[in-house]
Amino acid sequence: MTFARFTRPGLHRLAATLLAGGATLLPAVAPAQEDETTLTAVMHSGLRVLDPIITTAHITRNHGYMVYDVLTAMDENFAPQPQMADWEVSDDGLTYTFTLRDGLTFHDGAPVTGADVIASLNRWGARDSGGQFIFDVTESLEAPDDGSVVWTLSEPFPPLLEVISKQSAVPPFIMPARVAETSPDETITEYVGSGPFVFNESEYEPGVSVTYEKFDDYIPREEEPSWMAGGKVVNVDRVVWTSMPDNLTAMNALAAGEIDYIEQIQIDLMPILESAPGVVVEMRDPLGYVTIGRPNFLHPPFDDKLVRQAALAALGQEQMLATMQGDPEYYNVCGSIFGCATPLADETGAEIVTGGPDPERSKALLEEAGYDGTPIVLMAPTDVVSLVNQPVVAAQALREGGFEVDMQSMDWQSVVQRRAQQAPVGEGGWNMFFTNWMVPEISDPLINVMVNGRGDDGWFGWPTDPEIEEMRAAFVAAGSPEEQKEIAVRIQEHVMDNVNYIMMGEYLIPQARRETVQNMIQSPVPVFWNLTKEAE
């Protein structure tokens, strides 16, 4: 490579680094000045995408909560609470008026205005499935003045507040209008928010580390923090997220006091930390995750309901979860497709999978379905720790249940690409894959993409399921929580019978911190306000 020929300054810098042996490198371990407190956290993955609207990746959403603020947020009772704005709903349920609280400013000093809010909501609406529902029935979205926003609907949409308050997958973060005007298919290139932390662009290394500084002009609410709601009081000057590809390395680093916090630790490795002084292992997220299996409705054998039921029978949550987590304290056999600690929780018809595995029943069902023994292609990612186990366990269970299984290992990217293929198995298609969700991402029929029955417009696996679509519509229309719950139960029943997906149970991932880090908020999203750090 003859650098001489290159002209761009970037290349000169590159060449320079080459020669200087990287003296110009930004330290991965940020040197903390004496007087300020820096909290170094190891997150579950590296931050690579900085646009919380374009992607559903959790790490990016977490980044969003650091840098941006939201209009309304959910508290630990799943109840929407004011965050940037209070609201009023007209009696006919068609007009929502949001009033921004005073003193909201972006990190560049500009005040937050209604215009910013509207631009942000529009962009969000174009990406988020829940958002799309709302905009389907939106009459108008206007800002009569800088301090307020009026949202007018053509027909009532009772869960509107829940939807805009949700914390997953894509919360409606508020950005400056100029940023929010970016096309919803392009990633934003300016990272200015009004949240409690300022994103330090110069120290950002994609996939390795990202640094946030306290936003001094942020005015927290008065209320006690609760989940994503309440006052976001920041007590540290800097927060540095780093990712460590090797969980063991991270734990050793924590034990050695080189870092302050690990978002997720491998249960099996907890003994290492328990023996280490000055380290606390605990649960932050009470709801945790669910892991699920998704059959492909387009092709045999899973186009046959009986075969899907056979799979359901063949698989057993206990077996799966135990293999994944080991310690029963960290998993929870749960038949509710909306999660067991959520308002819509209900386990109707779930015994088959909570009780399982039941190979005999599976075999019987296959018999009845006339399964011809064509092997089912089960996609098994090799490089995503949280998804490696499920296919391996499932493959064995399904075989015992009378299935022929062709477990195909591939890296996660190949899974991602292949699961989007609708072609028959022979031509690059698939029959089943497994994935994980955070409970809040599946906690109701609106958010939960797996109960979407719109065929090709739906989620991978593409069930065409008019019944469930009716029920979802009804759910949207439902006036009262009781009514919603009642519909949710019918959906639960339907899913267990039709096997839109296989709920493999809930599991929890503990976090670990140095004792010096305290007052962390219990919530599904790891947030860094409110916590304090004292010197060792």
Add this chain to the structure above:
Amino acid sequence: MKFKSRDLSAARRILKIRDLRVGLSGRPDAEPVLDGIDLDIHAGETHCLVGESGSGKSVTSLATMGLLPKDALEVQGGQIDLEGFEITSATPQQMRRLRAQRIAMIFQEPMTALNPVLRVGEQIEEVLAMHTDLSQSDAKARTLDIMEQVHLPDVDRIYAAFPHQLSGGQRQRIMIAMALVLDPDLLIADEPTTALDVTTQLQILKLIEEMQERHGTAVLFITHDMGVVAEIADTVSVMQKGRIVERAPIRTLLTAPKEEYTRKLLTAVPNLAPRAGRAAPDAAAVLRVEGLEMTYGGGWFRTAGGVRAAQDVTFDIAPGRTLGIVGESGSGKSTVARCIMRLIDPTGGEVVVAGTEIAQMSRRQLGPHRKHFQIVFQDPYRSLNPRWTVARSLCEGPINFGTPKAEAMARAAELLELVELPRDAMTRYPHQFSGGQRQRIAIARAVAMQPDLLVADEAVSALDVSVQAQVLGLLEDVQKRFGIAMLFITHDLRVAAQICDDVVVMQKGRVVEQGAATDVLTNPRHSYTRSLIEAAPGRNWDFANFRALGGAQAEQGTTA
């Protein structure tokens, strides 16, 4: 011819070796490599150690230097006494101090004996640095001085030169300078001129003699060349299989050898007396070379620039005749041979073999004609495929030309007998044969093609004299039998004299003189030819008949 005839018994004895025994390391019961060697060398004496390869000459010298390869050879008995100092029991440190100060050594191949990555000046100076406490400048001065003494030209330039930038002769002079810079009492010279051209050899021999006279050094001179011995020796020890079979003053040895082995050795030595000319047959020439030219490299127009390895070479050979091309290294004699064999493609001229012009033929066209001309190479160790049985090698050619395998095998067997090898040789591999035997096989392989022309490229140069004589005999025999025309490439006039009817003398790619061997060798016209002849060691002595040549030209030099 005059020999040295000084009586040195009075001079002080530098080296005294008694009952020296050397054997394989850690295997005292194995056949010894040196068995009871006795040797005395006096100051100013030149003591020649002669013998064929493997006779133990070099081992003796290395033992004296204390340089036996540790993990292979070890002294198992006897003394090596250097004026009262016992070498066999010396510590490494003592030996180090001894070397270069009291005993120095020069080796056969000056190219490999000099360190290629160090300037020759440094290499000489290093000796001073190791053994004296001269200052940098004094050391350099001393170095330049000794370089002057060995008659190196332009010493300041050469001082800073690397070995590969010097000629073979110059390198050997450097070696000598290095050896004598601390003027040691004993100089061991192990085949110091074997790798050099005759003319250079002569100069080096003179130089050693001169230095010896100047410093009164005792010289232990190891060589296989009786000619050289005749030139320089005071005393001669003949070695065979690790023993000294005969020791005598030079004249005595050459005129009245006692031992059978010595006689055998001497009778094998070829001399400069050309063979009697044979009547030239009137048959058409088998090989006709016309204005042959070979230029290496040199851009698009080969003639422009490039190295002219051969130019304007013209000669022909009739069936049953032998033509020799003689010349020193770089004279282009081998290039000519390779052009004729079309191992390289000549850039000009004609080569007509058995009536066909082959110089310009494409490789493919050439195929069918190849059987008409065959070649025997110099190095018997590399000219046979080590992985092939003798039979397979012998049959390769005939089978290529469509002879059925069985027939080819039968023929191969006959040929083996012809070249005096046992029939069971067929199934053996080359590494199971001696150099001479391998050369016989190579000849058999060539003859198997029933060629009209046989090219022998330095075919006997790598062999011991006795073997050499036999192989020459074989070639002649083969020639008689099949009436083959032979092109004989050699650097050794004495060998050429033995076998050639006609001689072509080449220098720097050009033919300087050619004609019947008798004419060229007895009254050369060209100065270069003359210098070659004069440089030929022991040229006035008829070793085979234990007497001087002079007037004996008519008599045919026996070859075996």
Add this chain to the structure above:
Amino acid sequence: MTELPGSRHSAFQVLSGMLSLPAGARVGIGPGLAALVLVAIVVASICAPLYVPHDPLAMDAMARLRPPSSEHLLGTDPYGRDIFSRVMTGGRVSLLIGVGAAIVSVTVGLAIGLVAGFFRTVDGIVMRIMDSLMAIPAILLAIALVALNGPSLGSVIIAITVPEVPRVVRLVRSVVLSAREEPYVEAAIALGSSMPKILLQHLMPNTLAPLIVQGTYICASAILIEAILSFLGAGVSTEIPTWGNIMAEGRSYFQIKPGLIFWPGLLLSLCILCINLLGDTARDLLDPRMKKREG
């Protein structure tokens, strides 16, 4: 390889070379021992199915990460699978990968190298391509190749082979280039042997000795690279146990269950150690220079 013409003799030569050791090249007990251990490991691996107490794939969620016991000699892994059974069975695949990679790359490299070495015309192009392949770091290339075909046994072998081929080609080519100067090759030309004949019968045998040596090294490094690929998540699927992916799976359990890395690691290292030792011995014995010096 043995059915190629001419190689019969060279094979014989290799053997005779091995048996009739030149005086200097005395082989210590080292190689003998190495061969012994290697054979032991190979046999143990190949016969694994006959004696391993458990199905290496059988999981038991209730018996995860068990310590060694009479039932599970080396304990169980995070899936509750029997480590002993997996390690022993894993050997077969690892060895298969090693040998496979060695054979494939040597064969391919030999073919290309012979051609490149003898036909000047193609030489330039071929060697450019080889240089390019060599310039790409083997691991990265391998990962990419595995990503391309999915981590099946075959594709892992290919992925390991591709980066090795250029090295083999260079080796073969250099041997051919020097061998074609040998007088006996020129003699063959003079005897009117055809180019293919010279290539296959005179030149190729020369390459076999160095190739055998090279092969052992490739075999060794292949086994290692397989492990590294697994470590980086681009290895053979866990349904096919290999020393590599057993270690890779076990790597985060390094502190609480060292056995997961230790046992496969031990066998793997022993294996490679022996292969390399034998390779070295072979090299010393087959080294022509060595021969010249001793004989």
Add this chain to the structure above:
Amino acid sequence: MIAYILKRLLATIPVLLIVAIFVFLLLRLTPGDPAAILAGDAATPAQLERIRDRLGLNDPLHVQFFTWFGQMLQGDLGTSLISNTDVVDMVAARLGPTINIALMTIVISVLLAVPMGVIAAWRHRTWIDVAVMSFSVLGFSVPVFVIGYILIQIFAIELRWVPVQGYAAPTDGVGAFFSRAILPSLTLATIYIALIARMTRASMLEVLGEDYVRTARAKGVRENVVLFRHALRNAAVPILTIIGTGFALLISGVVVTESVFNIPGIGRLTVDAILARDYPVIQAMILLTAGIYVMVNLVVDVSYSFFDPRIRY
């Protein structure tokens, strides 16, 4: 000399070109879809399609190639599909750690390996020789990451001499740098030492059999001078060569070491990029590493003439 270097530089162009084409095709044939990562789990086919268009992933291959290649010639390596940051910047930021670790490794290796090899050759077939060789073979036989873990266990966890992980640039203080760079370097060094020590030994063995070594001894030169002045310089060329070609091995090792020790270097960058199908990054990285490899070997070749006067360009 200069002419030679220029010639070699020119010669690298086709090599890198082939690398470029090869890598490009390889990637495009590989299953995987950057758009999918970008969009995340809940994306609908329509959204993916739009993103692909935006990233130009729907253009015909040759168009994609020439746009990329053209930009590259102007020094624009493009922007990461995933993080949307300038590849040049990413690389510039990641190059430092890798290069520093690599340099440190090479220094350590050469300093240890060459003397080892020399001694082994000098004391051929003695216990020293055996020891050195066994060690070097062992270096080949243990997977890099295992070595890494063992070193961490001993020096970071048990003895607590150095941090478990991480990297600090020399600019953050030499102490910080060395304490973090030493374990990775040692980990990488084992195999490199093995390689160099073997080659040194082999090469020395050959040279020690040469006539000029005998000459040196015949001159009464001290043994250490024989070894290091006369023999080693002659043995240098193959050693240099192995250092050059071994560099590829080093890069491979770096990939692993970086994830074991959590060093933000190009190795990890590349692996992540491959697993994420971040085409511009992968292409840039592989071209870069290839380029470095070629350069290193050019330097090596040129340095021959410094050790051996017979080699002149």
